[in-house]
Amino acid sequence: MTGSAFADAVLVGVLGLLIGSFLNVVIHRLPRMMERQWAAECAQYAEDAGLPTQGGAAPTEQPFNLLTPRSRCPSCGHEVRWYENIPVLSYLALRGRCSGCGTRIGVRYPLVELATAALFYACALRWGWSFTTLAWCGFCAALVALALIDWDTTLLPDDITLPLLWAGLLASVLRWIDVQPVDAVIGAAAGYVSLWLVYWGFKLATGKEGMGYGDFKLFAALGAWFGWQALVPIVLMASVIGALVGIAMKFASSLREGKYVPFGPFLAGGGLAAMLWGPARIMRAIFSTLGL
Known part of the structure; x- marks a missing residue:
């Protein structure tokens, strides 16, 4: 350097x-x-x-x-x-x-x-000094804000999630990020629909809401930034870390009223990890942790 x-x-x-x-x-x-x-x-x-x-x-x-x-x-x-x-x-x-x-x-x-x-x-x-850096810096700022807002209030504001989604699609079209536009569009759609299906499956099975619509939009945004291929590593990482944090908070009797842990901070963490190390390394780390 x-x-x-x-x-x-x-x-x-x-x-x-x-x-x-x-x-x-x-x-x-x-x-x-x-x-x-x-x-x-x-x-x-x-x-x-x-x-x-x-x-x-x-x-x-x-x-x-x-x-x-x-x-x-x-x-x-x-x-x-x-x-x-x-x-x-x-x-x-x-x-x-x-x-x-x-x-x-x-x-x-x-x-x-x-x-x-x-x-x-x-x-x-x-x-380096490039539009790619500008794009990913904006991505980081949005995820930091979303993670802490969701942790504090269980809200993921559309004022941030939707611009983040559109920015990912635009950055792909402008070639500021290394994701093909078709992969970004499919990633956005697959990210939203996948958590939407999980939401309704859980609600039909238990009568309770396991997550909010903001989580769908955030996962759609991550799909736009990384492409559909990265969705599985990101959601696996978010789920594993979220489960561990939830168990630790339960044993520490620090769960908030309703006994829930917001999912958005862990999705945001998965997105930042994917940016820093890449989805493939995340998947290998998960498999290694699980002994697979």
Whole structure:
């Protein structure tokens, strides 16, 4: 590797730190934006249908999106200044505490920034300064956000899964990724339909829902990015790791209400592993782990 290639990878990694900081905002705010939208739609439907609403007319809410309002401490309302929002460095300088009230700041914030930076660095190291790196960096950012949103809320927002799906198909057509367009289209369709069939098979057999429609869309997106040939390794890896994590959480009595573990984070992990090491190596690792 030349010094120039290493410098480019470091530069992209620094960009990943900044994107990771923004992803923390997306992970926190996007589910709340969705809840507000649903509430507004329900209130509008009730008003249009002439149905009574509890508490009368809903109060006018302040704008709430990914840019507004400024980030604040949830404990004391202290507005985060620009120099308190520098990825990783501000966390270390503040010793992981709010400068206003001293409340501890979750360590997940710098970890998300560092993980995104590491993924961006890996992409640039492998593909150099190219549209391919740009495509896979966007892929990584989307999966990091989806994994943590689903873990926190069991939601996989269409605002991320659907653009991720279309981006994979477009990247294939533009030859930014090494997947034939026909394989990407078949992968997207097969990814969606396969989990849709699992969902309905499980529901007919047990009367319960084993996963959500967001999982179908995420798996369809992974099919678009890797082609139909990668679907089996990705879902096998996600299932094995998800089962192990679920068993560990059960023994630790840390399962959430309903005794379920969201599947999206493990699908996202399978997708990132497929990008870093390739579907074939994932399959060999699974077979080796199972002693096959």
